Amino acid sequence: MNTDAHSTEELAWSKSSYSSNEGGECVEVAVRAGAVHVRDSKDPASAQLTVAGPSWTDFVRFATQA
Numbered sequence: 001m002n003t004d005a006h007s008t009e010e011l012a013w014s015k016s017s018y019s020s021n022e023g024g025e026c027v028e029v030a031v032r033a034g035a036v037h038v039r040d041s042k043d044p045a046s047a048q049l050t051v052a053g054p055s056w057t058d059f060v061r062f063a064t065q066a
Contacts, residue, residue, distance in 0.1 A: 015041055 011030035019026040019041070026041040036056040039048040051059070 011037055013039070013044070 011032060013028040013030045015026055015028045028039050028041045028044070030037045030039075031053075034053055035050050036053060037048055037050050040046055
């Protein structure tokens with residue numbers, strides 16, 4: 001994992017369907033071949049996290065079982 005912010009202007013960011021417009025803790029994700037980028041939806045210019053696709057899949061699988 002790293003906090004690489006390269007070329008993120010080109011990414012198509014998506015917010016979870018569970019998120020609302022009322023604030024709170026929301027993240028946005030953008031998928032690019034081999035990587036998933038994650039950022040804070042309230043502060044999109046701040047640091048972003050980039051994880052490998054398989055690691056993201058493992059995370060989502062774990063989160064949906066919780």
